[in-house]
């Protein structure tokens with residue numbers, strides 16, 4: 001793999017590695033038997049040895065561990081939103097910035113008839129397909145890869161090159177992506193999605209809370225996060241209050257079905273499943289929106 005490809009896969013790799021690591025927890029927000037196979041060979045080697053995993057989690061991630069593990073909360077939130085959408089008759093699911101997401105690979109109970117469209121950069125998708133092949137994981141017939149660089153083409157233009165049917169209701173997820181987009185770019189994407197999907201479609205996403213809405217005791221964590229992503233050349237570009245995100249999406253054509261902080265979601269999940277195995281970052285929120 002080229003250095004450029006490695007750079008492209010790194011955040012998605014870390015996400016898959018953390019999902020794999022989470023499979024050892026007694027309380028699991030996401031059950032993902034494929035996470036380890038989708039992880040890079042280097043991270044997989046680390047995961048095999050507990051002391052190395054401990055090193056990765058405590059030393060390398062340090063104070064950012066809760067931020068990284070927040071991905072499990074957003075993943076559960078989105079998965080439950082997709083399950084609810086399926087119960088309501090929605091049969092298309094678009095994953096924007098899918099990375100090494102394993103939903104379609106492990107939800108044979110839904111896919112097909114649910115059709116899943118994974119959008120990511122071509123290099124990322126090539127890496128994922130190679131890992132799926134090596135792990136001998138069966139690709140479901142309902143899964144469609146839509147290679148696209150979203151800096152060059154819109155979500156709807158990318159989907160137009162696939163068997164996506166704009167007349168059918170759809171749920172679109174934007175996980176781990178919004179903070180890297182400026183509010184203008186997010187508004188533009190949301191407008192294009194709202195204009196392109198059928199009435200009754202839904203949008204699920206996570207985003208960074210603005211300073212006034214975030215938990216004050218996590219200020220240090222926020223500063224560390226900003227430094228970490230800036231060092232990697234992926235600066236955080238936007239943050240919102242719950243109301244500001246609802247307003248932005250209302251302007252784009254989506255009404256708010258739910259807007260909730262990750263802290264409140266963690267409480268919900270702890271009530272459902274028992275105490276969560278990690279600290280929750282008070283820096284993010286999730287939301288479900290309808291057209």
Ligand SMILES: C[S@@+](CC[C@H](N)C(=O)[O-])C[C@H]1O[C@@H](n2cnc3c(N)ncnc32)[C@H](O)[C@@H]1O
Nearest residue numbers: 011012015097098099120121149150151175176
């Ligand atoms: C942080 S990962 C999130 C992965 C997964 N959605 C999750 O929640 O764990 C961000 C993903 O967005 C993809 N991405 C970033 N910029 C992109 C672009 N311009 N076009 C397409 N995909 C992009 C990356 O390749 C990566 O897979």
